[in-house]
Amino acid sequence: MMNIESIKVLQKELSSLIGVSGYEDDVSDFILKKIEKENLVDKAWKDNLGNILAVKEGTNGNNRILLDAHTDEIGFMISHIENKGFLRFVPIGGWDTRILLGQSVVIRSEPGKIHRGIIGSKPPHLTSLNERKKIVEISDMYIDVGMDSKEEVVKNNIVIGTTGTLFSPFAEFPNNMVRGKAFDDRTGCNVLLHIMKLLKEGAPVKDTLLFNFAVQEEIGGRGAITGAFNLKPTVAIAIENTTAADVPGIKEAEVPAYIGKGPAITVADKSIICSSKVNERLVKNAELDKIPYQIKKPMYGGTDAGKIHISREGVPSSVVSVPCRYIHSPTSLLKLEDILNTIRLIDAFIRNSANI
Ligand code: CO
Numbered sequence: 001m002m003n004i005e006s007i008k009v010l011q012k013e014l015s016s017l018i019g020v021s022g023y024e025d026d027v028s029d030f031i032l033k034k035i036e037k038e039n040l041v042d043k044a045w046k047d048n049l050g051n052i053l054a055v056k057e058g059t060n061g062n063n064r065i066l067l068d069a070h071t072d073e074i075g076f077m078i079s080h081i082e083n084k085g086f087l088r089f090v091p092i093g094g095w096d097t098r099i100l101l102g103q104s105v106v107i108r109s110e111p112g113k114i115h116r117g118i119i120g121s122k123p124p125h126l127t128s129l130n131e132r133k134k135i136v137e138i139s140d141m142y143i144d145v146g147m148d149s150k151e152e153v154v155k156n157n158i159v160i161g162t163t164g165t166l167f168s169p170f171a172e173f174p175n176n177m178v179r180g181k182a183f184d185d186r187t188g189c190n191v192l193l194h195i196m197k198l199l200k201e202g203a204p205v206k207d208t209l210l211f212n213f214a215v216q217e218e219i220g221g222r223g224a225i226t227g228a229f230n231l232k233p234t235v236a237i238a239i240e241n242t243t244a245a246d247v248p249g250i251k252e253a254e255v256p257a258y259i260g261k262g263p264a265i266t267v268a269d270k271s272i273i274c275s276s277k278v279n280e281r282l283v284k285n286a287e288l289d290k291i292p293y294q295i296k297k298p299m300y301g302g303t304d305a306g307k308i309h310i311s312r313e314g315v316p317s318s319v320v321s322v323p324c325r326y327i328h329s330p331t332s333l334l335k336l337e338d339i340l341n342t343i344r345l346i347d348a349f350i351r352n353s354a355n356i
Pocket of ligand 1: 184217
């Protein structure tokens with residue numbers, strides 16, 4: 001079954017898990033358990049880096065189609081513990097430094113305990129007018145977890161290397177819009193899991209389907225490299241979240257994608273010039289099935305496809321993204337229909353991927 005409700009339920013579950021780059025186990029274990037419990041594919045396993053790889057054998061097709069979505073999210077790592085219990089941190093992935101101050105955070109200490117914190121810096125009452133005009137650097141911020149001493153922090157298993165991210169609970173907005181953290185790229189994971197369900201329930205597909213729920217995208221597509229090498233695809237699509245800057249103050253020419261206009265097909269970003277053959281096939285399927293779609297304006301961002309297309313002897317690849325506002329901020333906003341239409345487009349593509 002695939003509908004707005006099933007998409008929303010899974011989006012909430014995936015979004016609430018914490019999986020900063022390199023520490024994706026909560027997310028990947030959730031995904032692997034789901035695949036195994038629902039018996040969605042022929043084979044699924046966790047590789048040496050932590051990727052969840054999966055294979056669904058085709059009937060008699062020539063292609064091996066890889067669908068990739070990343071499990072990690074941007075966050076931070078504790079780099080120093082002050083004697084009074086305050087934590088210094090370094091970013092993991094590309095945060096907009098301007099929005100960090102005053103945010104609530106969640107820190108995940110082993111074995112899976114969640115602690116709350118607040119990002120602070122020198123209070124405004126104690127800063128000069130000049131200081132207040134400047135952007136506060138991350139190195140001048142700290143996390144306050146309400147603990148009194150370094151000893152108390154360490155006793156709680158918060159150590160150098162412990163990771164965390166900004167706190168942002170899932171919520172429903174009008175018009176099937178939802179808000180939450182880590183939509184980049186739990187949304188892609190949601191799409192892949194729904195595609196697996198459709199494969200299980202629908203007619204058999206000719207081509208072999210390969211899946212990589214990839215680790216460490218946010219720090220350079222590292223899981224995508226080993227996943228693509230292992231799975232040997234002949235065609236690949238990275239399923240992503242992309243910036244929908246359809247908000248006040250942005251010129252039309254500079255809006256990469258729009259909310260509510262369906263999946264955004266990338267022609268080029270900073271990491272890849274997408275395969276025109278794959279894109280032609282995507283567009284053709286969208287038009288045949290009357291699925292709304294949009295072409296994302298170049299050259300914003302980079303994705304796992306940047307690594308996959310130069311794997312082995314080269315893999316014709318593209319990127320299909322769910323448009324999302326406020327990406328790489330504490331909270332993102334997207335429209336559930338855009339996820340639904342992305343699933344529809346990918347499902348149509350894999351059932352009719354000939355001549356690539
Ligand atoms: Co992403």
